[in-house]
Amino acid sequence: MDQRVKPAPHEIRRARADNPKTRERDLAAQLGISEAELVAAHCGDGVVRVEPRVNDLLTGLEAVGEVMALTRNDSAVHEKIGVYEKVVSGNHNAMVLGENIDLRIFPKIWAHGFAVEKRDGGDIRRSLQFFDAAGEAVHKVHLRPASNLYAYQKLVAELESPNQESTVAMSEGSISESGLESEAEASAAAADVNDLRDRWSRLTDVHQFFGMLKTLKLDRRQAMRMVGQDYAWLLDNGAVSAMFHHAAEGEMPIMCFVGNRGCIQIHSGPITSIKPMGPWINVLDETFHLHLRTDRIQEVWAVRKPTKDSHVTSLEAYGADGKMIIQFFGKRHEGEGEREDWRFLAENLPRIPGPTAA
Structure with missing residues (x-):
């Protein structure tokens, strides 16, 4: 991340409005901010801050039913459609051992959370997005047409943070690797x-x-x-x-x-x-998508x-x-x-x- 003065929340929102098709991660990089800061700038405008209480999140997600789980790093994006089931809670390590959604989670890394609603034509796309202390995405949960909206809204209400500020404090490099x-x-x-x-x-x-x-x-x-x-x-x-x-x-x-x-x-x-596209190789199966640079x-x-x-x-x-x-x-x-x-x-x-x- 560069050292220029970071844009204010209203400037971030304007940049988002001016670049509606740019991916959040890419737009954040262009603005010299983290993705978490980009999302936080929209608090009160389709975004609600939620507490990253991983164990409560995992146990509550099963009732939401079919969703898409997304985990990524700089060079690979892994997407799975399924249900959060067979949850094993833990403060240091947590797991989801479902038939389709299979996760190994390190809860202490999760620092910021948001419930996000975005309009897409006549539809509303809903997701839960979680970030580390440096504002890097660690995990996202995207609702699908078959998801239980009532259970999702109940979970968001249970996790809603009293802090709904549109800025987040970043602490790069303060957390050891896991x-x-x-x-x-x-x-x-x-x-x-x-x-x-x-x-x-x-x-x-x-x-x-x-x-x-x-x-x-x-x-x-x-x-x-x-x-x-x-x-x-x-x-x-x-x-x-x-x-x-x-x-x-x-x-x-x-x-x-x-x-x-x-x-x-x-x-x-x-x-x-298997679908190569430029530098990417993609797997585009029914319940599994992978995008690898x-x-x-x-x-x-x-x-x-x-x-x-x-x-x-x-x-x-x-x-x-x-x-x-x-x-x-x-x-x-x-x-x-x-x-x-x-x-x-x-x-x-x-x-x-x-x-x-x-």
Whole structure:
């Protein structure tokens, strides 16, 4: 964000009126403000501030019925249509484990919330939008024609904040990273390759991976570069697009993770309709939409992690900032081995030669 004087709320509203078709995220960037500040400027004019009480939100959303859940980062947008069901509450971590909507949430990152109404011709589009302390979107819930409007309005009333000011205080960089990129900054210089390989070989669950990195004070890419090509290997940047097309052709069910520091959203199932458009590759299926900026992919890794059920293979794309953009697995359930078709695909995507660990 630049250092120019930020526009006042009335100036933001005028800019919105002058640019009705510009996406909120893009307009905010043009104005030198966060998306949360753009939304807040409309409080009292189709926008109501709500408290980001994540557990109350999640338990209340089930009654709203079918909605569209949206989680994004700078380079990927993940949209799922379904119901918020099988909610697991928690102050540090919360989950939604529904058939279609599958989320891993870090509530302490959620700092600002808004209920938004926008006129679209003769219709009104309604959504709940949540942001972190820096004003970056962490999660949005969009109503659909089948949504229960009464339950939604009741939930908004329950979450409504006493503070309805049209400005929000930003605190960039004040919150430590969580989600897909929660590893602390670390130096690989002191790490021992043999120790890393030994610990990696003794993993029995993919969820132990972060703990291993934390113990060794490594981030993901440092560990992957060190561990050797029997566990992690660099792929051509076109590997993600190739995977999409092969998975669609083979009707292969996959798991697709997109997240930010406040929320990770997961699709589990096949993908069918793949539509490239400029730098974007899009999945446009009935209950799953994905929009991925392939030109922002700096590295793609295939990563093999041992489990008690043999091993699983992930495909991970990273941006120039070193943060993970998107991650894929073959669809599997706890206690099941990895799908052979997914493993074959991941192991045969085009590689970039790299060093072999000692």
